[in-house]
Amino acid sequence: MNTVITDDPQIAAGFVRAGGIVAFPTETVYGLGADLFDPAAVRKVFEAKGRPADNPLIVHIENPGQLAEVVLEVPPHAGRFVERFFPGPLTLVLKRSSRVPDAVTAGLDTVGVRMPSHELARKFLAACGSPMVAPSANLSGRPSPTTWQAVLEDLDGRIECILKGERTAIGLESTVVDCTGERPVLLRKGAVSLETLREVVPDTLERTPGSDDLAKSPGLRHRHYSPKAGVVIGEGVSGAGPGAAFIGLRRPGEGFELVKVCSSVGEYARELFEFFRECDRRGIEMIVCGPVPETGIGAALMDRLRRAAEPVSG
């Protein structure tokens, strides 16, 4: 298949209406979109990514009115999150409507919903006319794409179209909050921090390791955010040499083949996944990543670094 690259949301939406799958930019990372109500297109999303069928997709809406097409109810605490954070980098897990195809939710009775704020994403979603499923537009297991070139690198010839935009502003995937219980539970850290969530719903819980969260957030079972190189969290005073790279806020010791010093935690978050990909292109074997304070986006960044640093398993 020839993958068409365009910056016109109308052309991109045409491929969706014809049953195709289309990558598009959002404020977090690029997504791989298909019409929620087209089960054949939804299956193509899993195939193109090589995504395990037990990892559910999140649904993207263009306006809050579309929530009613997707979920059974919006409980009061979820309503407060919608008011404050839609549109934005927050995904809410809610009880799903029976109209949502089973393949989307991997058989769960819940569905993740997000309303992006990115202008081109909004134009694209409006042109498509119905809610869209969209996982990150990478091959399963690789770092999420923050540029259209990274999408092309993974999915050229596997998808109908790429809607080309700028490098994504946040660079890490959305915050995911489970709103199906009495108290909201933070399942995946993102640009909307736990502190900020608690400003709106003070009794929001953090995911507790060892609880039933694997059942609640199936994506956490799967290997994520991984470059081919080994990842180590540290200040980079040792470990330098050919085949080694460093990214962080402070200049490391001498001898790294590739070094990126970021001027803020926000820039570090924005650059991380592209840096991982650049390391892969150069055949880097070890990446040393400087730690950051775990507040705001720093908590999400440390979460991604720890996942990338995990040894490969299952």
Ligand code: TXA
């Ligand atoms: O920022 C983002 O969220 C990007 C952009 C494209 O919107 N999308 C994204 O999708 O990161 P994906 O599929 O790569 O990650 C969605 C995460 C996965 O970990 C998945 O397991 C989890 O959300 N998830 C989806 N539906 C869920 C549900 N019903 N219950 C619990 N977790 C769910």
Ligand code: MG
């Ligand atoms: Mg993903």
